[in-house]
Structures are given as structure tokens and as C-alpha cells.
Amino acid sequence: MIVAEAVGAVLAAAGVRAAFGVVGSGNFHVTNALARHGVRFVAARHEGGAATMADAYARMTGEVAVVSVHQGPGLTNAVTGIAEAAKSRTPLVVLAGEATDARSNFHIDQDAAVRAVGAVPMRVTGPARARQETLEAFRVARDERRTVVLNLPLDVQAAEAATPDEEGLDLAAGAVATPDGKGLDLAAGADAGRKGLDSAVEGERGREEGVSAPSALPAPAVAEVEALRRLLGEAARPVFVAGRGARHARRELEELAERTGALLATSAVAKGLFRGSPWDLDVSGGFATPLAAELIRGADLVVGWGCALNMWTTRHGSLIGPGAKVAQVDLDRDVTGRHVYADLGVVGDVAEVARALTDPGATRSGYRSPELAGRIRAEGRWRAVPYQDESGGGRIDPRTLTAGLDDLLPAERIVATDSGNFMGYPAMFLDVPDEQGFCFTQAFQAIGLGLATAIGAAVARPDRLPVAALGDGGAFMGIAELETVVRLGLPMVVVVYDDEAYGAEVHHFGPHGHPLETVRFPPADLAAIARGYGFAAVTVTRADDLAGVADWIGGPRDRPLLVHAKVTGERPAWWLEEAFKGH
Structure with a gap:
């Protein structure tokens, strides 16, 4: 088995179910290996389209998707789609052929090109560790929610790969060590793929499992959770704004909102998350209805759940009312306060933090009232705006x-x-x-x-x-x-x-x-x-x-x-x- 074939085989074993791309000489063998091992390959007409198709697929399934492109221009054609995925923290592995000979017309500094748009450059460096390095690229994409470009040098692709035993891997056992020592559970990867498929067709179960949280989540700090509990306890008019990082946590957020009297809104990327709730304001920001803008601006506490609260979601900050407090819950500490001033940041998974905050013995009306529920029914969608x-x-x-x-x-x-x-x-x-x-x-x-x-x-x-x-x-x-x-x-x-x-x-x-x-x-x-x-x-x-x-x-x-x-x-x-x- 040559290295290109080993790369495709190991990604299939890790649970990848779909790949998108445009095939050239530099990614011919790896793409065929993916297909041979059961990965669905969707041929696009342009690499930019292929990258965006994979991005959308990953968003809708919660799985790691694969993009396969030719070296040089195949990669540069895909760069806009890669930039979108990287900015959105979409878990993708981009397989890119690489011409390492500077005399080749195809040669560019591929690491620099993808790093410039926020993706993570990685490389299969030789036949002795090809599977290990491929698995590490998959782990970074899945567990860190990153878009990874795995460069595949042409000479390395063509070399005979070491066997799994020679690499020290037991693929049949479903768990392997990765180069950083963190390890990868292949069974979990495959199970994530199965859950994504089940979620796509099972309604409510899909709502709960359609977007999987990463394998290793940081436990939220008790002091931060308690600080948010105090803010919620003091708020008379709380509003929750859920973003992409909250799409797996509808049940937990609705239950917490019920206990605290919060109204529910989303960023544009999470539109529909609270559909059917009588307290759903739909999208916050530039797309907000006049009623949603009024109510969000009138909040005394805005909590962003897996949401950056950027200029679009807050209308350049104008939806944060004077004197309103702002809290953000996110896996990434750097999100807190990046776009609007935040009084509190809680690092942790949205669902876990919401569960920790929900007190089944306490319920407050907060922002909610029968009159407001009537207004939301009558004015809460753009179809109702004359x-x-x-x-x-x-x-x-x-x-x-x-x-x-x-x-x-x-x-x-x-x-x-x-x-x-x-x-x-x-x-x-x-x-x-x-x-x-x-x-x-x-x-x-x-x-x-x-x-x-x-x-x-x-x-x-x-x-x-x-x-x-x-x-x-x-x-x-x-x-x-x-x-x-x-x-x-x-x-x-x-x-x-x-x-x-x-x-x-x-x-x-x-x-x-x-x-x-x-x-x-x-x-x-x-x-x-x-x-x-x-x-x-x-x-x-x-x-x-x-x-x-x-x-x-x-x-x-x-x-x-x-x-x-x-x-x-x-x-x-x-x-x-x-x-x-x-x-």
C-alpha cells in the first residue's frame, strides 16, 4: 500500500463518511482510496465549491468532513472556502497534494497560504508515520474544531507505507496513539458519524445530537458558574442569545430560560434553534424584527451562549442597552469581550454550564408575561411586519x-x-x-x-x-x-x-x-x-x-x-x- 492509499484508508477508519473535491494527479490516489474504503466522494466543478460543500456538510452533521484537492492551484482555488470554514471553526481535513520541488510550476508555500486564512497546516512527512500523522490531523479537526490542511508531498504519497504494525498502530482495536500522545478513539470517531446520520433523520433526537461536542471538554470553573448564577438571579429582563456553539444544547438552554424567565434569540448561524418556543425572538442583530430588537435592547442581562456577540449579532453593539450586563459562555476564552464589553466570561461547554445553572426548585417570571407572549405570537416574525x-x-x-x-x-x-x-x-x-x-x-x-x-x-x-x-x-x-x-x-x-x-x-x-x-x-x-x-x-x-x-x-x-x-x-x-x- 502506498502512502496516499494509507491516508485514505485511515480517514475512513476514523469515521469520515463524506469527501468533496476536484481530482487531479496530486490527489488521485488518496481520493480513490477514500472511495474504496466506503467514503462517499462528491465531485465538484471547482475547488472553492468543494470546500464550501464540505463546510456545509460538517455544519449539518457535526462530523469531520474531507476536502481533496490538487497541489498548488487546486489548493489556492479552495482558499476562500477554507477561510470561511476556518473562521467558523468547522472541523475539516483538507487533503492537498504538495509539490515540494521549488522548480515545479505547482510549487508554492502551502503552509503559509493556509496559515494566512486561519487554517492549521500539517503534513505527512514520510512513509514511516503516515497513518499517525493523518490521525493527528483528524484529531485536531474533530477535537479542537479546526480546519486542517494536511499537505501530502508527491514523493511521499508514492512511497510504500509502513504497515500499521510497523507504525505501532492497532487499527482493529479502535484506539491509537497520536504523535502528541493524546490518543484517538477511532470507535468514537465512527460512532460520531453514525450519530450524525441518525440525527439527520430522527427529528427531536437529531436536535439533541446533530452537532456533537468535542471529545475533551474543559470543566467550567465553579467560580465562573457561580458568578453567572448571581447575574441571572439579579436580572429582571434576561435574554439568551445562542450561537453555533449552542446548537447541541436547545433542551438545556430552554430549561434554564424557563427557570430564569429569559427570552430566547439566536445568531444568524443558529437560526431555528428555538423554533416552536413561545419565547423565541428568532435572530438577533441585523436580521432582527423590530420587536426582537426592542426586547433585546430592553434586556438588563444578555448572555451569549456559544456566540461571539459580534457586530452583526448586536448591530454594532446598539442592541446592548445602557446599563445592561453581558456574559458569554464559550469553549474559547478569547471570545469573551472580543466584540462587545463583557462583564463575565465562562469557559465551558454550553450544555454543561446550562445544566449546572438550572435549579429545578426555583422559577422566576423574569422577562416573561402573558402580554409579551401575545406580542411575540403577533409580531415575532418578519411575515407579520407590514x-x-x-x-x-x-x-x-x-x-x-x-x-x-x-x-x-x-x-x-x-x-x-x-x-x-x-x-x-x-x-x-x-x-x-x-x-x-x-x-x-x-x-x-x-x-x-x-x-x-x-x-x-x-x-x-x-x-x-x-x-x-x-x-x-x-x-x-x-x-x-x-x-x-x-x-x-x-x-x-x-x-x-x-x-x-x-x-x-x-x-x-x-x-x-x-x-x-x-x-x-x-x-x-x-x-x-x-x-x-x-x-x-x-x-x-x-x-x-x-x-x-x-x-x-x-x-x-x-x-x-x-x-x-x-x-x-x-x-x-x-x-x-x-x-x-x-x-
Whole structure:
């Protein structure tokens, strides 16, 4: 067995179930080894798409996913997706061929390239320890929630690998020592993969187990937990804001909120976590409804649970009311106070800290009242906020478009949205059943990732209808992956909000009189382009045109559907107006 084959075999043994990539000579053998040992390989049309697909898959399953790319340009093509995953602390292992000969056209300093975007560079250094070094890369990705780029030098890949016995590994026993002495439980890795699969199809159980906590969690300090207990005891109007690090802890947070009278909100990436609770304010920050913003701003204690409380989640800090105290619970000490001043930081797993704080013998009303519950029911979603429909002149108001789609599409859906002026409409007007219904790869704020995000989410959750929401700019950036959707047979709905411009730039610079020729584009028939890839397609310029979407939903859905929506673009979205206030 050559080293490349050993790397693929050991990752499969560790529990990897899905890999995404573009195959070239430098990753041909390792990719085939993954597939031969039972790992599903999804071929993308661009390495950037492959990295984002893997990122989305890992977010939706809680598993370590693999990306496989060619040396040099294969890696650089993937860098934007790798940066997004690294910023989001997504557990990925990127297998990258590496040309170590400086005379090669493929040669670059791959360590420096990936370190620059926040990923962890590692390397298989030789045949004697190839499995050990691969397992260590897997352990760092899984247990430290990091995006690891495992460089595979071409000459090392081709060498004959040492046997597991020669490396001192007993793979059959399911547990091995890793180079740092921390060890890796292969059975736990495989079990995590099984749990991710079970979670994807078992409703409530999926809510509890869909995102696994790391293997080794730091025990929260008693003094920090007690300090948070005092803050909760003193608060009359507490609000919990849960982020990605809390997606496994709905039950614990709801129980603690019940005892303390807290209202519940999420960051955008955890949208849907508290769906169904009468105290769910939905998303905090730029996407917040007027009612949610009012209530969060009125809190006297805001607790961020696995949430950075960054400028987007707090509207540049404006949602933290005067005199309000702030606490943060996170596995990473450095998160505390990074974006807004925090009175207290508690280091620990969200679920464990919440359990430690829950006193079954004490219940306070806190922020909660029957009157407030009524307001949340009546005003707590953007669908309930009145607006003046601005459709006309051959264009549809994006709010009218999205509300119509929300009514038509099945409730069991998974929504992935790209970045741009349009993004608040699908994010907030398309409801989702739970936190597994929304996939948001926006830590790097890159446009062009939305379609690949939807593909990765669809592979992770085949039981739900995948919905990709794109602007025209992002659609054209990722358009090659339309072929991937068709090839995989995904029953996806792709909605393109087309204002024939980079809308955010139009609304940012236009009011100041700057020329906009560089950010406006001529009309393009995206429906015709989609049909060329094998999609069904409808063009929507008014509400009545959504009948074509209804026809597709009621039909065999044997082809994916692209909705080319020509949307109004005279004014910026509400969330963009809020963002501009911070500049």
C-alpha cells in the first residue's frame, strides 16, 4: 500500500463518511482510496465549491468532513472556502497534494497560504508515520474544531507505507496513539458519524445530537458558574442569545430560560434553534424584527451562549442597552469581550454550564408575561411586519417573492443563502423547522458560496428539500455547480434574486453620487442558462408567476428548479441599512 492509499484508508477508519473535491494527479490516489474504503466522494466543478460543500456538510452533521484537492492551484482555488470554514471553526481535513520541488510550476508555500486564512497546516512527512500523522490531523479537526490542511508531498504519497504494525498502530482495536500522545478513539470517531446520520433523520433526537461536542471538554470553573448564577438571579429582563456553539444544547438552554424567565434569540448561524418556543425572538442583530430588537435592547442581562456577540449579532453593539450586563459562555476564552464589553466570561461547554445553572426548585417570571407572549405570537416574525409592496414595472418586490415561496415550499426544508443586498429576505421570510433547516456560511462575507453551501447541506440532509437563495452576482460566481446539482439528482430549488447589479455596492456608494457603471450589469436570461444545465426553470416578475413553482412542487420533481426572480432594487434591504450605520 502506498502512502496516499494509507491516508485514505485511515480517514475512513476514523469515521469520515463524506469527501468533496476536484481530482487531479496530486490527489488521485488518496481520493480513490477514500472511495474504496466506503467514503462517499462528491465531485465538484471547482475547488472553492468543494470546500464550501464540505463546510456545509460538517455544519449539518457535526462530523469531520474531507476536502481533496490538487497541489498548488487546486489548493489556492479552495482558499476562500477554507477561510470561511476556518473562521467558523468547522472541523475539516483538507487533503492537498504538495509539490515540494521549488522548480515545479505547482510549487508554492502551502503552509503559509493556509496559515494566512486561519487554517492549521500539517503534513505527512514520510512513509514511516503516515497513518499517525493523518490521525493527528483528524484529531485536531474533530477535537479542537479546526480546519486542517494536511499537505501530502508527491514523493511521499508514492512511497510504500509502513504497515500499521510497523507504525505501532492497532487499527482493529479502535484506539491509537497520536504523535502528541493524546490518543484517538477511532470507535468514537465512527460512532460520531453514525450519530450524525441518525440525527439527520430522527427529528427531536437529531436536535439533541446533530452537532456533537468535542471529545475533551474543559470543566467550567465553579467560580465562573457561580458568578453567572448571581447575574441571572439579579436580572429582571434576561435574554439568551445562542450561537453555533449552542446548537447541541436547545433542551438545556430552554430549561434554564424557563427557570430564569429569559427570552430566547439566536445568531444568524443558529437560526431555528428555538423554533416552536413561545419565547423565541428568532435572530438577533441585523436580521432582527423590530420587536426582537426592542426586547433585546430592553434586556438588563444578555448572555451569549456559544456566540461571539459580534457586530452583526448586536448591530454594532446598539442592541446592548445602557446599563445592561453581558456574559458569554464559550469553549474559547478569547471570545469573551472580543466584540462587545463583557462583564463575565465562562469557559465551558454550553450544555454543561446550562445544566449546572438550572435549579429545578426555583422559577422566576423574569422577562416573561402573558402580554409579551401575545406580542411575540403577533409580531415575532418578519411575515407579520407590514410593508408596502413595491412590485411593478416588470419586477417583483423581494418580500412578496419570498413570502410567496414560503407559502409554497414544503415546511421540511433546508435553506442556504449567499451574501449580498438580498440575503435578509430568504434568511428571514423563509421559515425553517429547526436549527437543521438553515445553513449560513457567512463568517468571511464572501459572495459566491451559496449554491455550494446548499449542495453540501443537501448531501447531509437528504430528507429535506434544499433551497439555495442567491443574488445574481453570487449565482454567476458559482454557476458551474449547477451541473453538480443535476448530476447528483438533488431536488433543489435555486432562487436567484436578480437586480442586475452588486446591490450592496449600489446602495452603499450610489447615495453619495459615485459612478456605478462598474457594479451594474446588462440583463441575462438565467432561466435559459439553467435549462442548459438540465434544470427546470421559471422567470418571476410578479406574484402570479409563482404558479410555475407550485407546478414543480406538485410534480415529480425529477429535475431541480431554478427560479429567476427579477426583483426591485430601488432601495437597500433593511439589514443593509443597519450595517451602513456602523460605517
